[in-house]
Amino acid sequence: MINFQRILLITVALLFFFGDSHGQQTVSTSGIIHFQKKVNNHAQFKNMFDIQTPPGKRLAENFTKMTEPFDTFHFSLEYVGNNTLYKPEDYFESKNILSEITAQNAVFTDLDQKHTSSAMTIFDKKINMDEEPMVIKWKLTDETRKIAGYDCIRANGVFGDSIYVVAFYTEDIALSGGPEHFNGLPGMILGIALPHDHVTWFATKVEKRSTSDSLQQEFAGAKISRSEIPAYLKKAVIPKIKIKEEMFDRIMY
Template identity: 45%
Template sequence: MRRITLLSAFLLLILSIKPAFAQHARFATEGIIEFEKSVNMHAQIKKYINKDNEAYYIPAFDQYKKTKPQFRLLKSTLTFSKDKTLFSPAPADESDRGWFSDIPATSQNNIIYTDLSANTSIVQKTVFEETFLVRDSTRKINWKITSETRDIAGYSCRRANAIIMDSIYVVAFYTDEIPVSGGPESFTGLPGMILGVALPHENMSWFAKLVTDKSLPSGTLIAPKKGKVTNNKGLLDTLMKVMKNWGTYAQHSLKSFMM
């Protein structure tokens, strides 16, 4: 009787954990990922306060802390096939607008179509009141893969680190259960889908909340077409010319728009 009882218990255990193993048995090569961007508004605002503006910025910041949450949360989707992705921000909550809502890093300015097989991207980029269509190669990121792992949206992910734009430290988590070398915004180049990105010193992150493994109808992945056509160098030259007298505000804004 004891053997039968133990055997029965073992079989029940196997049956109970089988769905967990079967959940991602099929490697996803098409689908939609829902991301959430989190921005530490307090840290972002502090970067813009200096001795020239503190007389009115500090009272405004104090009022902001009383009426707004510290972290601003923004939604987006990444639609993907085996060799193409389309990153699309969801409309921001207009009730969240007010003081400091125009800081570039605290919004989502890009619609990004990436051809992973050709290593090219087309970015519809909103810069204040103007829209650019930036056609260029994808950013080359020298990733260093580590042994650290964590679970994101039900997928086992491995950590990788990198430096972009000479000084921005990036922590990413990718899963080889989605064998597509894409990710949110302009982050690509790992041996699997990037489901989490953190920029610790920039006080922001993107993490997947839901992954839907599904076949996509033909024509789903379409590159954006609106905006003044340029490339990354042309955009940088334009922004530097416009912001040459903006002081420290230009430094932070340029970083955000070129990221």
């Protein structure tokens, strides 16, 4: 006699097994995400200088000759509970000053307390900041794409009054975080693009893990506020690469 109840139970079990293996990801609350950050150097230089004028065109051409078309960096984002720690996985020395000053960035974010601690290394000098997480005005869309094996939803955002950002987040990682200072979406950000600055961050791998350990990070170096960074950079950069002050202002602003 056929045991229909047993057949039903086996069928349901198989559906759950194959559904978990080949369908939707299970929600993750702790793990490590590996990100690849890519910078289009030559496109950045065209933005820095007015290439419609002979001096601007020469400057852009000179900077272009000094660098590779693209810089590629690798970072990891560790997440536990409602905390994240973003840090470099390796160090790549860039001839693009804008890339170089962020190549060793590290950011600890406590999303519960709405607090971040950031570390930056500028020509071997370490500085750090304590501040509130960056505020981004997000607008969700219906567009989707798969990143590192996860189904992601596109969101468009604006921060700093006018800087446009495109993000892709997954609800399968139950944390409103992301690389660098990007956060504030209903899931983990696995992809970021800053079109005007020609910079992208995309996850290449996600490692799940089970842990109750909390993330904590204290960064070494001189403490400064975000408003003090431009003056600090000017003081550090101008003697190092021997450029005029007005040239620095053109590059940075």
